[in-house]
Amino acid sequence: MKASVRLILIFIVSGVVTTLLLSWIIEWYKYQNRLVPVESVQELYEDVIRITENVYPSEKRLEIVKQIRSAYKDLNTYSKRRFLPIEVFKIVQPLVSIVGDQNFRFAPPVEPVYSVLPFTVTVIDGRVIVTTSAVESIDAGDEILKINDRSVSELIELLLPFTCGENYQIREQQLVQLFQLIPEILDRKRHSVGIFYKQKEYNVTVKSSKGENEEKEVVVKTLTAMSYPRESSQYPALPTRYPFEFTREGDVGVFKFGTFSLSGTTYNSYREFLSNSFIHNRDLKYVLLDLRGVTSRDFNIFKEFFEHFVDRKTVVERYISIINTAYNVGILEKYGVDFKQTTDELLRIKFEHVFEPRDPVIKSDVWILFDRYTSNAALDFIYTFKKLYKNRTIGEPTLMTINHTTELSSQFDDKAKLSMIFPSAIISEDVASGTVLEPDYRIEISTQERIEYIKGESDYMYTKALEVVKSKKIKE
Template identity: 25%
Template sequence: MVAAKIEPEKLQRDFEFIITLLKEAYIDPYELVESPEFTKIVDSVRKKLDKPMDSFEFFKAVSPIFHYLNDYHCNIEFPISYDFQIFPMTLYVVNDNIYVVFSLVDDIPVKSKVLAIDGIPSAQIIKEFEQYTNTRENTSLKEREISRRINLIPTFWNKRSVEIEFEYDGFTKREKVSAVTIREYRRKVQKSEKSKLPYEFERKGSIGILRIWSFKFKGNLFADFREFLNEVFEKNKDMTDLVIDIRRNFGGRLRIVFEVLGHFVDKRLFVKHKVKVKNSKYNDQEALARVGVRYDKNAEGKIIETTSSWVITPRNPVFKGRVWVLVDNGIASAAIIFVDIVQKYGIGKIVGEKPVYSPNLTSEGTEHYLPNVKTYVFIPGSLYIFCPQSNRIIPDYELVITTEEKLEWLTGSSDPVLERAIEIIENN
């Protein structure tokens, strides 16, 4: 199925709307929109929009702007389609190398290290796909974003098949791999393994392990999650310790964060923070309304600073044992806030890699529709401030994670990092 092409004039109108939003609505915490480099990137993108494009081509053209802004809450929606071509495997970037962490290709086993695709070295591929991410830091968040894109190489490169050169068990091999559609891939995956919920629980003796891979779910799934938590704490009152594993959790809804934290407080907890909001007509129904401020056209562009509090309400059953939160370096957004509250208010101890991101973060993006390319951009209009700008979360027990350990975990072979965390718990 060939995607419809959009006329250059319409592409340019949507693009100029994006630039208007970034100048008038974006909170721009590092004042990057005002820099000459931003202007240079914008001009470079404008020149590309002189020919018809589909929405996917438009995404590729404008992505460098969001990559430069380096804000994972400020982005353009990826125009995914079930007819997009994808590898029949899952590639993942770990420490500047590409590995196979799941495979439907018998001749390319899990844990293979990809050296080149169609003769292009992996390092060059990673560099190419960085422009399609919203993050410039060398973190697992960027690795995840790149990984999601490189699995779509057949679509990005418009190729039905490629030759993959890989290393496994000391030998270097080459295999031709034919692409499948996302629809076909998901159908095959469902046949090969059970689909997982974004949370699960298990016991290891007196230690409970609660895994939460995302705080981003709602509706019936949120209601099911609440019942799941109630059941966990009701049936496991003899637990002495609870590990909350939020590795690879890149955030979601604060309401879910507060739902979890409610099981660890016996009275209402007020979490105070400052909020900076940009006074803009584009933020009227979202960022401004959220902090009880009205748009004032006479103060267009002004940054308003206010103080606010979130309230965490106790939820029965309340867990009285020790709480440990297992993290990696790329957790972000609501996951970072979760960790900050746990540490700052003495709810538990933090174990794992030092997170790159500060608890000071832009709010989740306000959606703005681009009518011609029929997709959305997300433009944060506010900034939450919990601590001095230079502050970062320092784990109580910091762990250095090797590539081998991360691969063991990503492929589901074993979890050496969790095992190290349990040793810490048992020795304390």
């Protein structure tokens, strides 16, 4: 009897040990497959140099290349010969950051096994507001003040090298994902292979969004990137903007757009949305198009909307600059340039935005509301609109300049699991370098009012914009 019990115990223990050993071997194998050889990191660096030198649409691109080369740290100085994707990101992204263009950067890699903070944030003028949470002790809308005795300003300073942009306010928009990856980007000292996920504790000082806005210190534990969506879905989040929606304020129709692209089934949904909105509201006298925060890169989104308000063919001339190189053959042909040979000249090319009447045509006065975060194709559309109509835009100056880079391409490195976006062209209007888009009617807005808007508590800018439209309506 004792012998049989002993055999059973040995069998059970052996099974457990074998299972754990096999699990560890599998995890070790996965870990080894995630590692990026130093040669691949070197190739990424060379890609950055090649794109900057041959594709990036700037007269100063060779100077930028020199700056990148001087900042590059020889990989032979590293003790390791293989790196995890997040480590590769920490090597190459600061180099791209030298370019100072929000449209030229690496996206931070996010693998399922990464440790992340149990909340996401948005950053507004240096203040960090929680947008979603996966723990009871921190609510959406709370303000983060400290994480493990490091103030928010210190954390921002540490994370800024991993962002890209012409100024701080542009760069702080890219801190959203980086903040949640603090355990990997800033705090991971060494990587190890394990069967079970080990949570790490963080002391977080927050200012509650409820009651008296009191400060409190809470202890939270990290989650894996894979588990965070499931865990956070159990708790309330701050409101998010829909891709497109319509409301009516008397004889003023308000179209609110978010950031989206006309891919897949979205195009049909968008066309149906526009048709239904216009068919059932033909009597609109005024239309307010709200493009705050819109960063869409597809000009057709706005073209298809605006064509419902033109009663004849309308043509607006624009200018764009592209380097005359074999790397840009497709982009050059798109803008009517017959490529013959590489000259490396930055060509200034005239092109046209053509608007054809689209049924149903609505005879309404169109106004546009935008804010400092409006960029890319949305900014291009507003600039084009301002060429046609005077005194019809409301909001605040954009952070992105009128002559901004465009025609973005992406390149994914399968070994490093990194995606790089880069521009092949730059808008080239006759405006001074660094000129931003200015509204006809400017609305001053405070940081606190921006935060209240993000939380869905109030919308100061929208209220003021309606007042402008209605006051002009009365005068007419």
